[in-house]
Amino acid sequence: MPSSPSVVLHDVTFAWPDGTVALDHLTAAFGRGRTGLVGRNGAGKSTLVRLATGQLHPMSGTISTSGPVDHLPQRIATGRDDAVADLLGIRSTLTALRAVLSGDASPEHFEAVGDDWDLEERAAAAIASVGLDGADLERPVSTLSGGQSVLVAVAGVRLRGRPIAFLDEPTNNLDRRARGLLLDLVDDWRGTLVVVSHDRELLEHVDETVELRSGSMTVFGGTFSAFEEHLAVQQAAVEREVRVAEQRHRTEKRQRIEAETKIARRAKAGEKAGRSMPKILANEQRKKAQETAGRLRVGYADDEAAALEAKREAQLRLRDDESIHVTLPDPHVPASRQIATVTVRGRDLIVQGPERIAVTGDNGVGKSTLLEQLVGAPEAREHPLPETTAVAHVDRIAYLPQRKDTLDDAATVLDNVRRDAPHVAVAEVRNRLAKFLVRGDTVDRPAGALSGGERFRVALAALVLADPPPQLLVLDEPTNDLDLTSVDQLVDALRAYRGALVVVSHDETFLERLELDDRIHLVQTQIGASEERENRLKLKPH
Incomplete structure (x- = not known):
């Protein structure tokens, strides 16, 4: 029996203050385990994550989670004087713990520590697992590379241990060794993990792939490569359907034009024949011819309209995503400069x-x-x-x-x-x-x-x-x-x-x-x- 989802979005709409709609009546769910959230730049992935983690609030609709949520953002915000402990997100608890161990028995310190009496040891093990010295909790973040900062931040999410976590582009800036360490963390992740990424290698370490596109979500039970194969087969079928629909529309259009031509010729011949008939009989024949022509026109027009609508519906299922167009200006740099x-x-x-x-x-x-x-x-x-x-x-x-x-x-x-x-x-x-x-x-x-x-x-x-x-x-x-x-x-x-x-x-x-x-x-x-x-x-x- 499938488990209940960890994050559920129901009829969620979100727009920026300037009125730009980012998500429009989106209904979706993230299952337990590891999910890869994919989509083109600007599709709304980061906005969706910020909504799911409570940093933004929807204009309408509801978002529910099965437990507390943690988040690694694309841009890791750090202060000028921050140390590794701050990047791990444990500074306040660590300060309280050290105060208690130094003899300060203030109740607020015990409340801040809670059950985390072994926090310093676990934190040292967490940063050691991503290649840093376990004694580096006070090392300035400014001395870390971008990749090291990402790994420490991911280790902090693991250390805090919330049941649901979102990682937004976690492989940015990572070298091969660091990428291997991150992939090991993902493989051993406990709880629900959603990774937002364009990294093909990372997306092979997930249990399901969710694509956000044109305001709707598609859930596929497998890795990104399997999703791409599924999508390729699906799009090939849609392309065949489009070709068939286009051919049908051309046929219906041609038949309508041919029918219009025949109707016009018959009307002209009937008009000529009517000149030699009694007026009453000619009028009756003209009326019948006009009724027949009207029914034919409506029938052919309806068939053409139905074929056109079928073509448009098929074309809508055919992906034709926009891409950026970059043209760098020529600074006219001579080869000898x-x-x-x-x-x-x-x-x-x-x-x-x-x-x-x-x-x-x-x-x-x-x-x-x-x-x-x-x-x-x-x-x-x-x-x-x-x-x-x-x-x-x-x-x-x-x-x-x-x-x-x-x-x-x-x-x-x-x-x-x-x-x-x-x-x-x-x-x-x-x-x-x-x-x-x-x-x-x-x-x-x-x-x-x-x-x-x-x-x-x-x-x-x-x-x-x-x-x-x-x-x-x-x-x-x-x-x-x-x-x-x-x-x-x-x-x-x-x-x-x-x-x-x-x-x-x-x-x-x-x-x-x-x-x-x-x-x-x-x-x-x-x-x-x-x-x-x-x-x-x-x-x-x-």
Whole structure:
């Protein structure tokens, strides 16, 4: 007997303050076990998760859960002084526990601790399971890579142990080893787990796949690859049905036209014959002919209309999803122009002309720091890399960091994009945004209300509209949060881009498709028998 669902949405409608409808009368349910929630960018996946976790409230309809819900968001919000314990979400309990153990018997501390007297030991084990030292609870989050932060945050969800958990794009920024650790966590997950992802490998570790599309949800009992196979078979059948319906409509239309022609000829012949008949008889014959012609016209018109409706219904079941259209401007960078110099342990890599350079390596070796140093970000001065310098020789640089925090969350999408292109007409900005599937009232929404995929598209649109166009494009994990079709569009645009490109990515397929000119590979090595670790950065030709 199937178990009852863990999360149920009944007739849920949600719209943003500007009136943009995100979900319209959605009824759906998530079963127990592991579920993969998939859908195109902008389909409403993150909005649905925020509704299910109580961060947003529906305009109408109801949401019920079988127990407390936890959530890993796409963008992990941390404070400047946060430590690993804060990222795990256990700071208040840990503070109370340490106070009690130091002799403070205040009742509020005992209430905060509850039954978590072994919290520090469990927390140490949790972060050790994702590759960090168990004694690192007070390590500053600012010293973690993006991938390490994600793993610690996931470990925190596991540690808190709520019966229902949503993870939104948890494989973002993870290297191969970290991805393996995450997949192990997913495989051993206790309770209900819903993962929102475009990551094919992760979606092979779920029990069911749920697709959110055009405001409705489809539930499939299996992995994403099995769902794709099912969908391919279904769409092939729909394509055959469309072809049959189109042929039927053409046939019915032709028959109606032929019938109209015959009716017109008969009417003309009847009119001619009626001239030699008595007037009363001619009028009677004309009346009968008109009635017969009317019935024929109605019959053929009804048949054609029914065929047209069948064709339209079949076409509606045929998927034809929109995709973004990315065209990067030509900055006219000559092949002889030196764009940047990266020096690693005395070895120089010169980025010259419209070259495409990748920066690769495990989580925590300093890839993002290297990019920050290249673009002159203040963060690079706080945590410099040893024996490494990165200097740009051009002023027109466009930088898209991992967290897509180049956007002002309080400002509208339109204002964010116009910030870098103040002289571009509003109508032209809206037209360009439409090519990134950001249109209508969404343009007037605050950037803080956007999903991860929408944030990337808006940030990329701002880069595309920058005037004058950038000579150096610096991207940190650009495929995070993007659906597969959008990744294809991005690859095509970057390959056609006539400026220099420096990109960090763990997505080897993406990097191979870019046809790189060179690669900087950062490695981390052990120093002798010491437990101390330091970064060793090396150039590795592609």
